[in-house]
Amino acid sequence: MTDSGSSNNSRPGRKGAAGGKAGPLPPTPDAGPNPEAGPTPAAEPGSLFGPDSQFHRFFDDPRWALAVIRATVLEAAHPQVGAALIDNSTFVAHPWRRLRNTLVSLQRMFGPDDHVRQREAARLNRLHARISGADPRNRHYDAMDPEVRAWVVATLFESSVTMCRLSGQPLDQSTMEQLYAEFRAFLVALADEPGHLPPTLPEFWRYYDRMVEDELENTEALRIILYKLFDHLPAPPLLDGVPTVWAAGRALAGPLIGTITVASLPEPFRRRAGLPEVPGAQTLMQSAYAAAGLARFLPDNWIRTENLFDLLYLSPDSDDPRAAALTALRDRIKQAGALLRLATPLTSPFSQQQSVPEQTGPQRSAAEFFTEVLDQTADGYLDWPDLAAMARELSTRLDLDEPEETRLYAAYAEWWRELQAELDADGDGRISKDEYAAAVPSLAGPALIRVAEVLFDVTDADGNESIDADEYRALFRTAFSRTMTAAGPTYSRSAFITDFLSFMSGRRRSTPYDPLLADA
Amino acid sequence: MCPEPRPRDTAVHGLAEGGGVSVGHVRATAGRADEGEPGGRLSPLPQQGPGRGVPRHVACVMDGNGRWAAQRSLPRTSGHTAAEKTVIDVIEAARAAGVEWLSLYAFSTENWRRPSDEVDFLMRLVRRVVRKHAPLLFARGIRCRFLGVADPRIPPPLARDFADLMTLTGQNRGMTLTVAFDHGGRRDIVEAARSLIRSGVPADAVDERHFAAHLPFPDTPDVDLVIRTSGEQRISNFMLWQVAYAEWTFPPVLWPDFRATHFLECLRTYQQRDRRFGGVTPHANGEPHL
Numbered sequence: 062m063t064d065s066g067s068s069n070n071s072r073p074g075r076k077g078a079a080g081g082k083a084g085p086l087p088p089t090p091d092a093g094p095n096p097e098a099g100p101t102p103a104a105e106p107g108s109l110f111g112p113d114s115q116f117h118r119f120f121d122d123p124r125w126a127l128a129v130i131r132a133t134v135l136e137a138a139h140p141q142v143g144a145a146l147i148d149n150s151t152f153v154a155h156p157w158r159r160l161r162n163t164l165v166s167l168q169r170m171f172g173p174d175d176h177v178r179q180r181e182a183a184r185l186n187r188l189h190a191r192i193s194g195a196d197p198r199n200r201h202y203d204a205m206d207p208e209v210r211a212w213v214v215a216t217l218f219e220s221s222v223t224m225c226r227l228s229g230q231p232l233d234q235s236t237m238e239q240l241y242a243e244f245r246a247f248l249v250a251l252a253d254e255p256g257h258l259p260p261t262l263p264e265f266w267r268y269y270d271r272m273v274e275d276e277l278e279n280t281e282a283l284r285i286i287l288y289k290l291f292d293h294l295p296a297p298p299l300l301d302g303v304p305t306v307w308a309a310g311r312a313l314a315g316p317l318i319g320t321i322t323v324a325s326l327p328e329p330f331r332r333r334a335g336l337p338e339v340p341g342a343q344t345l346m347q348s349a350y351a352a353a354g355l356a357r358f359l360p361d362n363w364i365r366t367e368n369l370f371d372l373l374y375l376s377p378d379s380d381d382p383r384a385a386a387l388t389a390l391r392d393r394i395k396q397a398g399a400l401l402r403l404a405t406p407l408t409s410p411f412s413q414q415q416s417v418p419e420q421t422g423p424q425r426s427a428a429e430f431f432t433e434v435l436d437q438t439a440d441g442y443l444d445w446p447d448l449a450a451m452a453r454e455l456s457t458r459l460d461l462d463e464p465e466e467t468r469l470y471a472a473y474a475e476w477w478r479e480l481q482a483e484l485d486a487d488g489d490g491r492i493s494k495d496e497y498a499a500a501v502p503s504l505a506g507p508a509l510i511r512v513a514e515v516l517f518d519v520t521d522a523d524g525n526e527s528i529d530a531d532e533y534r535a536l537f538r539t540a541f542s543r544t545m546t547a548a549g550p551t552y553s554r555s556a557f558i559t560d561f562l563s564f565m566s567g568r569r570r571s572t573p574y575d576p577l578l579a580d581a
Numbered sequence: 582m583c584p585e586p587r588p589r590d591t592a593v594h595g596l597a598e599g600g601g602v603s604v605g606h607v608r609a610t611a612g613r614a615d616e617g618e619p620g621g622r623l624s625p626l627p628q629q630g631p632g633r634g635v636p637r638h639v640a641c642v643m644d645g646n647g648r649w650a651a652q653r654s655l656p657r658t659s660g661h662t663a664a665e666k667t668v669i670d671v672i673e674a675a676r677a678a679g680v681e682w683l684s685l686y687a688f689s690t691e692n693w694r695r696p697s698d699e700v701d702f703l704m705r706l707v708r709r710v711v712r713k714h715a716p717l718l719f720a721r722g723i724r725c726r727f728l729g730v731a732d733p734r735i736p737p738p739l740a741r742d743f744a745d746l747m748t749l750t751g752q753n754r755g756m757t758l759t760v761a762f763d764h765g766g767r768r769d770i771v772e773a774a775r776s777l778i779r780s781g782v783p784a785d786a787v788d789e790r791h792f793a794a795h796l797p798f799p800d801t802p803d804v805d806l807v808i809r810t811s812g813e814q815r816i817s818n819f820m821l822w823q824v825a826y827a828e829w830t831f832p833p834v835l836w837p838d839f840r841a842t843h844f845l846e847c848l849r850t851y852q853q854r855d856r857r858f859g860g861v862t863p864h865a866n867g868e869p870h871l
Binding site: 392395396398399400402403404407 | 708709711712715716719741742744745746748749751752
């Protein structure tokens with residue numbers, strides 16, 4: 062899985078964003094400028110993409126969920142990818158947001174519109190260029206390393222093939238070759254020099270086996286994905302209000318997904334990484350793949366990944382027409398949750414169920430704010446990658462181009478320097494929860510105000526010094542709240558900055574900012 | 582599960598009442614001993630008396646559990662345990678009789694002064710009862726509410742169960758059951774006053790209706806009939822605002838012995854009362870003159 066983000070919002074006043082949801086659209090006749098386009102359409106590299114591609118057959122396949130998890134585990138087992146994920150990725154604290162961004166990005170990359178693809182590739186490259194560092198053993202990692210990116214694409218391809226094999230419907234040779242060509246074209250679209258993925262399928266399998274045998278390790282990221290992520294997976298926004306229902310389902314599904322994924326990994330790697338052999342896991346894994354495969358007989362729109370994700374992501378405060386039905390659904394789920402809790406036999410009178418935190422008061426404690434908002438990578442410390450993740454999420458939402466994206470990152474970097482100077486009491490380069498809690502009151506420094514101003518500038522796409530309804534929607538994915546419309550049809554610079562600062566420093570819960578930065 | 586704020590309410594009281602426990606003496610209500618049939622075949626309430634129907638809102642002060650236990654030389658706690666059956670019986674009877682609002686006084690703000698063992702026992706008992714009967718209440722279409730429940734001494738799991746039961750039954754439109762738990766009538770009024778002041782209403786604009794809108798559960802109608810068991814005749818800080826125009830009955834039966842028949846007998850007594858609300862014309866539904 063490439064670390065990626067993108068937004069669904071087509072924005073007025075920004076060229077090229079109109080085809081944001083390109084996947085299901087038919088190819089447009091003038092698919093944009095294509096520098097190396099030959100006279101015949103078949104010669105275009107674009108012909109490997111679009112709705113007729115093999116990739117699109119998989120995108121809505123429920124088995125693909127299992128395959129993507131498996132691919133992510135194999136990715137994370139690569140020492141460089143693993144280190145990059147641990148340091149920079151938000152997948153532990155915000156897995157749903159991360160997954161959604163990845164899916165939207167893949168859809169753009171494999172969509173029919175070349176222009177959208179080029180723009181998305183440029184965005185991914187900018188994003189990856191910001192991710193580099195060193196792992197605890199001081200080995201360098203870099204998300205732009207073409208070998209690393211080739212491996213990420215290789216795991217996606219291999220997991221798609223394996224998914225078909227494991228569910229008893231192996232791909233025939235020519236389909237497999239076409240799929241491979243599509244994934245290679247994906248790398249080419251990212252403008253990596255070719256050669257890191259072997260040109261032919263037989264060579265690919267040799268490359269893959271060698272990587273599995275020699276390169277992969279039992280990395281920390283791998284252990285987190287296998288044994289921690291699914292046991293602590295936060296609820297998607299839809300189910301956020303019903304922690305008990307979510308926890309009950311997760312307690313059952315979490316270990317199961319872990320076991321199934323381990324059983325589907327290549328045997329040599331399992332042996333070398335010391336992953337457990339659970340009796341019956343192979344059968345369980347194959348049944349799971351087969352069962353997920355049966356879902357293809359369901360009506361088409363039931364299993365459209367896109368629809369599913371939109372639904373999981375809908376929050377009841379949104380003005381989406383489905384939100385009313387959703388609020389009703391959520392109420393039913395809450396009722397079911399209440400009944401479930403009441404009907405659960407008591408073990409001891411007053412010992413259990415005390416850990417469920419209630420989201421009540423308008424004010425968060427410093428510790429809550431640290432965990433829910435600031436510590437985006439969920440490693441217990443506030444560090445540059447946490448703030449970079451916020452900048453990444455905001456640029457993704459707003460679908461920023463250069464130079465706005467760099468301005469936003471620069472403002473966040475400035476804020477980070479300010480935070481570090483003020484809060485890092487023990488001088489270890491990062492800020493612990495205690496250091497943060499001790500210093501909270503002095504938090505709205507000039508650099509944070511600068512962040513608010515830059516965020517206003519980049520959100521105000523048409524530069525008329527106020528945020529109108531469309532611009533607001535691009536940032537928050539919802540319409541103006543009622544209290545705001547009372548003040549007028551637009552959002553002024555000073556009101557925007559005041560609200561942002563009261564969210565970031567006053568730690569006041571705020572309806573629009575919470576889904577933006579605190580949702581899983 | 583009964584508000585006995587004064588320490589002198591002890592077993593002696595109950596013993597003195599002796600035979601008052603048995604069925605059939607319910608109609609010996611305070612100050613009035615109307616002609617009524619002996620308990621028994623009472624089920625469908627005939628619309629007799631001075632043209633009065635079933636009270637819309639009935640409230641019960643569940644008094645006498647301790648005395649009931651003492652009469653049997655049992656610990657006080659067993660009186661509370663025995664009260665569970667009565668509670669379920671009364672809920673069923675009220676629903677069947679067409680009462681729309683039923684309020685039960687389960688635990689007063691003054692009850693915290695009881696020995697901590699008894700309080701702990703009550704908390705456990707209430708939690709068990711709530712969880713045991715939640716599916717039944719839900720299935721019967723009863724909307725459950727808990728009035729009060731503000732004290733931090735209430736164990737969080739119990740408060741959670743209260744909230745769950747309210748969530749579960751919130752959409753029900755059958756009878757509304759309000760359980761007053763950690764309730765004090767004066768506290769509610771003080772809270773309403775605070776809320777009113779905070780809302781910034783000018784003093785002259787405040788009338789009874791405005792004030793009532795700041796009480797907890799402002800949709801609750803005035804109480805029409807209060808039943809206080811065990812013969813005690815006190816208000817004990819119970820829903821002070823809402824009982825302003827209520828009729829009161831004081832059946833001598835102790836709460837654990839109180840049954841559907843007694844309840845229906847109380848409704849009959851109510852129907853034979855002539856409610857005037859201080860005026861001449863009886864007012865339907867117990868709405869005060871506003």
